[in-house]
Amino acid sequence: MKLQDELPVDHKLGRVYRFGAGLGGVFLVVFGILGLTGSHPGFIDTEGKEVLGLSSNGALSVLSLVAGGVLILGAVIGGNIASNINMAIGLLFVLAGFVGLMVLDSSANRLAFHISNVIFSFVFGFVVLTFGMYGRVSSHLPKDNPYWKERHSRPETLPSGPPTFVKVMRPGPPNPTGH
Numbered sequence: 001m002k003l004q005d006e007l008p009v010d011h012k013l014g015r016v017y018r019f020g021a022g023l024g025g026v027f028l029v030v031f032g033i034l035g036l037t038g039s040h041p042g043f044i045d046t047e048g049k050e051v052l053g054l055s056s057n058g059a060l061s062v063l064s065l066v067a068g069g070v071l072i073l074g075a076v077i078g079g080n081i082a083s084n085i086n087m088a089i090g091l092l093f094v095l096a097g098f099v100g101l102m103v104l105d106s107s108a109n110r111l112a113f114h115i116s117n118v119i120f121s122f123v124f125g126f127v128v129l130t131f132g133m134y135g136r137v138s139s140h141l142p143k144d145n146p147y148w149k150e151r152h153s154r155p156e157t158l159p160s161g162p163p164t165f166v167k168v169m170r171p172g173p174p175n176p177t178g179h
Contacts, residue, residue, distance in 0.1 A: 017082035020131030022075035024089075024124065028068030035061030048112025054120055057112040067092070071128070083132045090129025097121035 035049070035056035048055035056064075067089055074085030100113035100121060111117075 016134050017086060017131060018075045018078045020128060020134075021071040021082045021086050024086075024128050024131075025068040025071030025073075025075060028064045028071065030068075031056070032061045032063075032065035032068060035064065048114075054117050055112045055114040060111040060113075060117075063111070083134075086128050086132030088132075090125045090127070090132055093121050093125030093128065095125075097125060 031052055031054065034051045036058065038049075048057040048060070050056075051061075070085060071089055074082040097118050100109075100111065100118045103109040104113060104115065104118065113121075
């Protein structure tokens, strides 16, 4: 199953991808512009200056402009592209949070991360990642969802082998009800 081919471009979930990408991108662009204006601390200064409650230097401002531009571009394109972009950018922000946490209060902190930046990176990353996964990952997808159709298009294969092994692979009553 190719994720980019599953949802039709005009699917109603496309609006969720677009609004999520657009709002996140606008915030990052504003943060990047404000970080580059006024008293500039230096491109890779480890202290940075405070912008919108977060620490920023030139490198972080430029990276924020690029990431925001990519999210806005995804919002303009929409559909599966926006979903894929949201998942990629969200994952990058979560990874950046881990890296920022590792280099916090060290000379390797070239993006001037403070703990507020780390927390923002984790929260923003998980929110954008969730926007990207919305409609793709769920245990209760509606039956008209393409992902539900793909998962239920083939007959379910039952495990074979000794009864103990089969019980481990498929616990519970053979035909549960109420789901």
